[in-house]
Amino acid sequence: MVSPFAWFKWVALFKDWHVFAAGFVTTAVVSLVALGLAMALGIFFGMLGASHGKIPWVITRCYVEFIQNTPLVIQVFFLYNGLPYLGLTLPVIAVGIIGVGVYHGAYIAEVIRSGIQAIPKGQREAALSQGFTYWEALRYIILPQAKKVIFPPLTNQAVYLIRNTSVLAMIAGGDLMYRADSWAGNNLYYGPSYVVTGVLYLLLCLPLSQFARHLERKAEVSA
Amino acid sequence: MKKFSVLIVSLVLLASLITVSCMAATTDSPDIKAIKDRGVLKIGVKVDVPKFGYRDPKTDKIDGFEVDIAKVIAKKILGNKAKVDFQAVNAKTRGPLLDNGEVDLVIATFTITDERKKSYNFSDPYFTDGVGLLVKKAGKYKSLQDLNGKKIGVAQSSTSRKAVQDEADKLGIKIDFFEYATYPEIKAALDSGRVDCFSVDASILNGYVDRSTMVLSDRFSPQNYGVASKKGNDGLAQLVNDTINDMKNSGQINKLIKKWKIK
Numbered sequence: 001m002v003s004p005f006a007w008f009k010w011v012a013l014f015k016d017w018h019v020f021a022a023g024f025v026t027t028a029v030v031s032l033v034a035l036g037l038a039m040a041l042g043i044f045f046g047m048l049g050a051s052h053g054k055i056p057w058v059i060t061r062c063y064v065e066f067i068q069n070t071p072l073v074i075q076v077f078f079l080y081n082g083l084p085y086l087g088l089t090l091p092v093i094a095v096g097i098i099g100v101g102v103y104h105g106a107y108i109a110e111v112i113r114s115g116i117q118a119i120p121k122g123q124r125e126a127a128l129s130q131g132f133t134y135w136e137a138l139r140y141i142i143l144p145q146a147k148k149v150i151f152p153p154l155t156n157q158a159v160y161l162i163r164n165t166s167v168l169a170m171i172a173g174g175d176l177m178y179r180a181d182s183w184a185g186n187n188l189y190y191g192p193s194y195v196v197t198g199v200l201y202l203l204l205c206l207p208l209s210q211f212a213r214h215l216e217r218k219a220e221v222s223a
Numbered sequence: 224m225k226k227f228s229v230l231i232v233s234l235v236l237l238a239s240l241i242t243v244s245c246m247a248a249t250t251d252s253p254d255i256k257a258i259k260d261r262g263v264l265k266i267g268v269k270v271d272v273p274k275f276g277y278r279d280p281k282t283d284k285i286d287g288f289e290v291d292i293a294k295v296i297a298k299k300i301l302g303n304k305a306k307v308d309f310q311a312v313n314a315k316t317r318g319p320l321l322d323n324g325e326v327d328l329v330i331a332t333f334t335i336t337d338e339r340k341k342s343y344n345f346s347d348p349y350f351t352d353g354v355g356l357l358v359k360k361a362g363k364y365k366s367l368q369d370l371n372g373k374k375i376g377v378a379q380s381s382t383s384r385k386a387v388q389d390e391a392d393k394l395g396i397k398i399d400f401f402e403y404a405t406y407p408e409i410k411a412a413l414d415s416g417r418v419d420c421f422s423v424d425a426s427i428l429n430g431y432v433d434r435s436t437m438v439l440s441d442r443f444s445p446q447n448y449g450v451a452s453k454k455g456n457d458g459l460a461q462l463v464n465d466t467i468n469d470m471k472n473s474g475q476i477n478k479l480i481k482k483w484k485i486k
Contacts, residue, residue: 002342077411080417081412081415081417084416084417085415169404172401181379181404184380185315185381186385187338190315190318190319
């Protein structure tokens, strides 16, 4: 038989390297922008969720529960095929950034909320009694302590986010997974295609998790 | 002396008869023998292409033109057309499933190409179809020419992209392609306006026509469907090819095409 990893299939892949390079760039860009969006949403809703108002609490729960309890695939499919019926046709890249960013924003919000709430409330009460406002107390007293709790799960979210950008493959997003599927689909040289794609995802995720580990060390979370 | 020579001749005849019958018993190549020992033929078919391979949601049974071909091959190898295990495949899984031996044969609107022949054995074609274009009636498109600068949705692992691209090059027009994993996803993208046209083999397209859409009369680059098997299982490939050719010569293939009202 001809092995799925036969040499001529590798040769074909190296000849078409630009296909994979283009996918790699798209995935990296979408990941980066979506990560920024997810962090902004996560920090905002995380702090909102940890505050004591009834209305902010309801808003945060609605966002987090809705996003966490429906599959990302459905959300992206809706953004892609549903919104056009409402007259809004977003570019595919925007669908990816918004879909993945909003999805992980909800998870990051939970990470931040639980981090803040993990700090004994005596800390906040002490800060308030010293004349700090609520936001000052959060900024100078609570968050510096909370980040030790927040960092490790936050890193996980960032890495999940990169891998989840592969939902773009479903909506012809031109990302790494889409290019790999497309290339392997035409010639059926799927062996090298998916090995190389896996390695490229590793190249994206590994530095990020290493960087995060470095940050954790600086924050004295891990030894 | 004469008696003796008769004896010799008859002995020789007997011996050759035994050898011949022994040889007949051992002509099964190891790959076919493996299937006979197993007692069932494993075949990958489509379950989402009406008339070719389609699982009826009401009865949960898989039926179609290609399913019937599978049964004929099973009868040829195992003497019983019921001894087939059908497995649903799509364009993405049919290659790997052949490689890892999960299926012996793939009969799933599998277009023969030179590139694919390097990885798999293909039988002679049992059906030839052209790539077609499904568009919204509201778009007022008449032919590929009108789709200049438009977006066309195609299936991953299908040959339609190249077929349409070649034709577009001839006409000197520009087309953007978007690939999706399944046909229903392409239809959803056509309905939502993400793509302007849905292009696959015409016989497959016919299953997706509805009130707001229509198939244009253009047909591009004939696509030959073949039965695929793993390289190395050459005995099986030979037997399948003989069966397909017998079916073609006897008119059985045409009968099946009529039976399923294809085209």
